[in-house]
Amino acid sequence: MVETKEIIKETECEFEPKIIGFLCNWCSYAGADLAGTSRVQYPPNIRIVRVMCTGRLDPQLILNTFRYGADGVLIAGCHEGDCHYIGGNYRAYRKYILLKEFVKRMGINEKRLRLEWVSASEGERFAKVVREMVDNIKEIGPSPFGVTITGGVVEDEPEPKI
Amino acid sequence: MEEEPRIGVFICNCGINIGGVVNVEEVAEYATTLPNVVVSRSSLYTCSDRGQGMIKDDIDEFKLNRVVVASCSPRMHEPTFRKVVEEKGLNKYVFEQANLREHVSWVHSKQPEEATEKAKDLVRMAVAKARLLESLPQHLVDVKGEALVIGGGISGLTAAKSIADRGFKVHLVEKTPNFGGKMAQLYKVYPTFDDPQELLNPLVENIMAHPNIVPYLSAEIADIEGYIGNYRAIIREQTEEKEIEFGTIIVATGFNAYDPTGEFNYGKHQNILTILELHQLMKADGPTQGNLVTPAEGKPPRSIALISCVGSRQNENTVPEGKKPNVYCSRVCCTGMIATSMEIKEKASDADIFVLYRDLRTHGKGHEELFSEFRQTGSTMIRYTDDLLPMVSITQGAEYPLSVTSYDSLSGLNVEIPVDLVVLATGMIPDDSASNIASKLHITMSADGFFQELHPKLAPLDSVTDGVYLAGTAQGPKDVPDSVSQSLGAAAKACAPMALGQVEVESTISVIDEDFCTGCGVCQGSCEFSAIVFEERPEGKRVSKVIEALCKGCGTCGSSCPSAAITMLHFKDAQLDAMVKAALSRSPGG
Numbered sequence: 160m161v162e163t164k165e166i167i168k169e170t171e172c173e174f175e176p177k178i179i180g181f182l183c184n185w186c187s188y189a190g191a192d193l194a195g196t197s198r199v200q201y202p203p204n205i206r207i208v209r210v211m212c213t214g215r216l217d218p219q220l221i222l223n224t225f226r227y228g229a230d231g232v233l234i235a236g237c238h239e240g241d242c243h244y245i246g247g248n249y250r251a252y253r254k255y256i257l258l259k260e261f262v263k264r265m266g267i268n269e270k271r272l273r274l275e276w277v278s279a280s281e282g283e284r285f286a287k288v289v290r291e292m293v294d295n296i297k298e299i300g301p302s303p304f305g306v307t308i309t310g311g312v313v314e315d316e317p318e319p320k321i
Numbered sequence: 322m323e324e325e326p327r328i329g330v331f332i333c334n335c336g337i338n339i340g341g342v343v344n345v346e347e348v349a350e351y352a353t354t355l356p357n358v359v360v361s362r363s364s365l366y367t368c369s370d371r372g373q374g375m376i377k378d379d380i381d382e383f384k385l386n387r388v389v390v391a392s393c394s395p396r397m398h399e400p401t402f403r404k405v406v407e408e409k410g411l412n413k414y415v416f417e418q419a420n421l422r423e424h425v426s427w428v429h430s431k432q433p434e435e436a437t438e439k440a441k442d443l444v445r446m447a448v449a450k451a452r453l454l455e456s457l458p459q460h461l462v463d464v465k466g467e468a469l470v471i472g473g474g475i476s477g478l479t480a481a482k483s484i485a486d487r488g489f490k491v492h493l494v495e496k497t498p499n500f501g502g503k504m505a506q507l508y509k510v511y512p513t514f515d516d517p518q519e520l521l522n523p524l525v526e527n528i529m530a531h532p533n534i535v536p537y538l539s540a541e542i543a544d545i546e547g548y549i550g551n552y553r554a555i556i557r558e559q560t561e562e563k564e565i566e567f568g569t570i571i572v573a574t575g576f577n578a579y580d581p582t583g584e585f586n587y588g589k590h591q592n593i594l595t596i597l598e599l600h601q602l603m604k605a606d607g608p609t610q611g612n613l614v615t616p617a618e619g620k621p622p623r624s625i626a627l628i629s630c631v632g633s634r635q636n637e638n639t640v641p642e643g644k645k646p647n648v649y650c651s652r653v654c655c656t657g658m659i660a661t662s663m664e665i666k667e668k669a670s671d672a673d674i675f676v677l678y679r680d681l682r683t684h685g686k687g688h689e690e691l692f693s694e695f696r697q698t699g700s701t702m703i704r705y706t707d708d709l710l711p712m713v714s715i716t717q718g719a720e721y722p723l724s725v726t727s728y729d730s731l732s733g734l735n736v737e738i739p740v741d742l743v744v745l746a747t748g749m750i751p752d753d754s755a756s757n758i759a760s761k762l763h764i765t766m767s768a769d770g771f772f773q774e775l776h777p778k779l780a781p782l783d784s785v786t787d788g789v790y791l792a793g794t795a796q797g798p799k800d801v802p803d804s805v806s807q808s809l810g811a812a813a814k815a816c817a818p819m820a821l822g823q824v825e826v827e828s829t830i831s832v833i834d835e836d837f838c839t840g841c842g843v844c845q846g847s848c849e850f851s852a853i854v855f856e857e858r859p860e861g862k863r864v865s866k867v868i869e870a871l872c873k874g875c876g877t878c879g880s881s882c883p884s885a886a887i888t889m890l891h892f893k894d895a896q897l898d899a900m901v902k903a904a905l906s907r908s909p910g911g
Contacts (some may be wrong), residue, residue, distance in 0.1 A: 176497060177824050177904070177905060179904055179905070184396070185763065185765075185785070187764075188394075188396065189396060189765060189785070191423065191424060192394045192397075192420075192423040192424075193397055193767075193768075194423070194424060194427075194428055195394070195423025195427035195428050196423060196427070197768075198427055198428070198432065199428060199432065199462055200427055200428055200429065200430065201429075202429075203425075203428075203429045203432055203436060203438075203439045205434040206439070206442055206443065206446065206904040207420070207424055208446070208900050208901060208904070209395065210875060210876065210892055210895060210897070211829070211874055211875055211876055211889075211892060212875035213877060214847075214877030214880065214891055215875060215876030215877060215879060215882050216880055217879070217880040217894060218880070220893070220894065220897055220898060220901070221878070223898055224901045224905075227901055227902050227905040227906070229901070229904075229905055229907045238457065240860065241758060241760055243875075244849055244850075244873055244875035244877065245762050245849035245850075247849070247875045248878045250847060250880075250881070252897050254479050254880070279765035279766075279773065279785070280765060280766050280767055282768070284767075286428070286714065288727070317361050321412060
């Protein structure tokens with residue numbers, strides 16, 4: 160399915176995607192912290208929301224995040240077998256597979272939703288994931304559900320398609 | 322019933338760590354425009370006494386009932402600021418932290434404008450969550466007065482004895498058949514030139530006879546589970562298995578010597594040794610009864626080269642292909658190398674000694690003095706550079722079996738030294754067991770593979786998991802005095818919760834609204850800790866119920882409930898939703 164809705168206005172600003180990152184406290188949030196402690200630089204497009212475990216992520220919350228206009232959503236948790244809560248990350252993975260289908264039906268390019276396992280010692284990798292995501296989403300363009308242009312204003316929320 | 326939120330926002334400069342990139346004043350000014358924010362200020366260090374005092378004064382003056390601090394990672398100072406609000410009589414869960422350092426200034430240090438905008442977004446998100454924060458009841462758990470110490474080297478032994486001397490029972494688990502670890506393998510320890518056995522033997526005897534210590538040798542941890550105060554493990558000692566329960570854990574798994582195979586022709590000739598192998602050769606109970614002879618010929622060495630920084634301070638260009646460079650300094654090798662050369666001089670006084678080094682770092686009490694002494698011994702110093710490592714070649718039919726060539730940056734000359742013996746001052750790498758222990762205990766390793774402390778300066782003995790503490794070289798390269806100091810500290814840390822008998826654990830657990838619960842049991846299937854059970858209600862309804870003591874607060878059940886009957890406290894749907902909405906909105910209202 161292809162994004163059809165074209166609500167972005169002509170503007171001279173370069174499109175700067177807004178990405179929401181849901182990071183688990185124990186691995187990926189710590190990994191993002193390590194990127195900081197190691198002074199690894201990455202683009203400032205991500206806003207991180209800390210959760211205790213990726214298993215906590217309600218699919219509804221992810222869908223809402225797109226509905227509110229996020230250009231991308233990153234879910235990052237512990238590597239397989241490393242979950243602080245034994246298997247929360249596997250449960251997150253199952254939901255992710257379903258969500259991929261769902262967002263497509265919402266008319267959202269599935270590349271906007273990404274799940275990665277990032278450990279507490281992978282600061283460099285976290286930065287790499289963000290860099291890649293920003294590049295990919297810049298290619299795809301703004302989300303059909305919102306406009307987030309530097310210095311711009313969010314448009315009125317469109318009604319969700321589902 | 323609900324009082325109107327009155328939020329105070331405190332933005333930290335963290336010296337210049339945040340303020341050097343983010344326009345902190347602008348962010349503080351911006352925060353005043355956010356809903357329910359009644360005061361917003363910046364300070365140089367919000368975690369300092371002064372910064373904390375400012376928060377406390379404002380809680381009084383502005384009758385704050387929510388506090389947002391925008392500073393470093395909550396993984397670092399959330400406990401600090403929670404304590405501040407608690408001291409003012411507020412519940413610690415009405416505190417929210419935005420991470421402007423690790424997630425902003427340090428990672429966008431060349432983009433001050435974008436960093437400032439991101440900082441505003443993060444503050445807006447934190448305020449949006451703070452408006453919906455709730456006070457939560459305190460949860461206490463009992464702490465069992467027994468400890469598990471993993472590793473029986475100098476660190477583990479020291480920690481075990483220190484805990485046992487305070488009256489707590491200690492389970493001391495060592496994977497090899499003997500206590501003493503790597504220290505026991507050394508000929509001498511420096512700068513004091515002590516025989517390690519003389520130091521270790523009384524300690525080991527004391528451990529074996531201690532009424533509070535249960536020693537396990539040739540043992541491993543087959544299984545471990547639990548949380549601070551209430552751990553349970555299965556220890557496998559040879560063929561026997563024993564189940565034990567304890568409240569705290571000290572990880573003292575130590576180090577391994579770097580394996581230089583593939584470098585300096587190590588492994589290709591018997592006379593190329595690591596420093597640890599040379600020490601074993603010089604020991605009185607070694608293969609030659611302490612006589613220093615070359616392994617190949619069995620003769621006293623006439624000429625010896627020692628090479629420093631083997632496996633330490635490596636870079637991409639000098640590390641053998643396929644190996645990851647160890648960029649860290651192993652800290653003990655410089656002193657070890659020069660002291661060992663002095664020992665060689667004792668045993669083979671006619672031998673010529675060549676010390677090939679990059680930089681000599683003899684820090685520590687008494688180490689620099691030792692270096693001055695070493696300089697009087699007449700050994701030849703050759704300084705190689707980090708991009709031109711010395712080369713060791715095996716000669717055929719020459720008078721000396723080995724030849725070392727190196728560029729000497731002091732004289733600017735290339736030198737070639739014929740030698741009988743080459744000694745590689747190998748660095749430290751984490752013990753093989755480290756990654757297994759890390760995943761079993763849910764503790765983290767830093768990029769170098771050693772266990773990561775909670776904070777490098779303020780919490781060097783804590784792991785990221787409550788009740789698990791780090792001691793000795795498991796945390797990073799260090800010498801015996803530092804290992805002992807750290808072990809005594811870790812032991813004291815482990816004793817604190819055991820002495821108190823109770824600790825407070827997070828109140829962030831799941832709760833089930835029985836009115837919405839349909840008793841389907843999906844949540845029970847999603848809970849890894851079997852913390853949800855069915856309960857029958859008198860009216861014949863079956864509902865799920867959370868056993869609070871078992872709930873770890875991951876929230877997985879909440880996201881699985883088809884009836885939305887489960888609330889994950891402190892990470893409620895509405896709270897996360899508000900954060901996301903705030904992040905994607907430009908209007909202050911969020």
